Amino acid sequence: MYREFKFKKGKVLFGLIFYVLLLLIFISFLINPEIYIRKVFMTERSIIIIGIIGIIYSSSVLYSFIILLSRKYSIKITEEFLIDNSKYESLGKIEWKDISKIQRFKKNNIELTLNRDILKNKNLLKRFLTFMHNWNYNKSILISSALTDCNTEELFVTISGAYERNKLK
Incomplete structure (x- = not known):
């Protein structure tokens, strides 16, 4: 996929x-x-x-x-990983094995709970913006559909479906 x-x-x-x-x-x-x-x-x-x-x-x-x-796509989903470019402070490449839970968060966001430290290699501006948009920034990231060409439900179904398929591998 x-x-x-x-x-x-x-x-x-x-x-x-x-x-x-x-x-x-x-x-x-x-x-x-x-x-x-x-x-x-x-x-x-x-x-x-x-x-x-x-x-x-x-x-x-x-x-x-x-x-x-300058970015060509906001979110890219493959069999091995998810690339999140939906915001400047996004993590980029996230392997499916690093994700422990996916859930909806408010109206336009999807919350991914990760198994690793999120702010480890971020610069000061990315840390600041991550903190301003996500108060639970140590444990999870938020993927927003606000700037993408799809709605939140379609994005959630696509991400969670890919996660479920690849979680078993």
């Missing part, structure tokens, strides 16, 4: 535009914080802190969307 899922380039481009606009808004928090001040809740200092945090997060997600543009 061999199956590839590609990216929906329109959604990736929308993500790029969205995070560029968000980055510009957060930059304006730093440049001109006084226009965002509300008498009861916000001070200039808190707006600047929100701007700094927002710039760090939105620029890292923007970078991850730029990287996705």
Whole structure:
């Protein structure tokens, strides 16, 4: 069995535009914080802190969307392994023997519980994005169908079917 899922380039481009606009808004928090001040809740200092945090997060997600543009497929399933490229911080090649459990997680995600350390060889940006998207990052990874050309149910059935066939080997 061999199956590839590609990216929906329109959604990736929308993500790029969205995070560029968000980055510009957060930059304006730093440049001109006084226009965002509300008498009861916000001070200039808190707006600047929100701007700094927002710039760090939105620029890292923007970078991850730029990287996705160069990838040819988001998920590739073969008899020996699964290649997850659905996000910048994805692990890439995952052998079926390294997976202990597959289950649905919320609306657009599939959770794979792995038998090995996930963050072992990741750089700081990938660790940060993994932590921001998956609070249970030490034990599992999330595969998202949000940017792929299939729905979550089709992706789940394909991955779990391939896992069941290859788990017996």
